[in-house]
Amino acid sequence: MTGNTIHVVVNGESRELPGNLTLLQLLDHFGLDPRTVVVELNREIVRRPVLAGTTVSHGDTVELVHFVGGG
Template sequence: MTTLAVTINGEARRVPGPATLLELLGHLGLDPRSVVVELNREIVRRPRLAETRVAEGDSIELVHFVGGG
C-alpha cells in the first residue's frame, strides 16, 4: 500500500492509496450519507463515490450541514 498526497478541506494530507472516494471517507471515519464530496471543484454524487478514484494531487472538499441562520 502506498500513499497519495492530496488536499482535503484545504489541508495537505497523505492518504492510503490506491483508493476510491468511498474508501477515503471510510479511512476518515465519515458516513457517506452525511457528507457531500467535491473533487477538484466538481460534485461527486453519492452513487459514484465507490467508482471514483482518488489521484495524486487531488483537491477534495467534504462538507455537511452545520447550524446557521
C-alpha cells in the same frame, strides 16, 4: 511521497493517503458517513452512487462538507 501513498488536499490540508483509494474509502478513512457528507473532487461534485467507483489521485483537491447550524 513514498511507495504506494499519495498526497491529497482534503478540506484545505495536505494529507498523505494510501494509493488507489476510492472516495467512499476516503470517507471511511476519516470515519465519515457517506449519507451525511457531500464530496467535491477538484471542484466538481461527486454524487453518492459513484463515490465507490471514483479513485483519488495524487495532487487532487477534495472537499468534504455537511450541514451545520446556521441562520
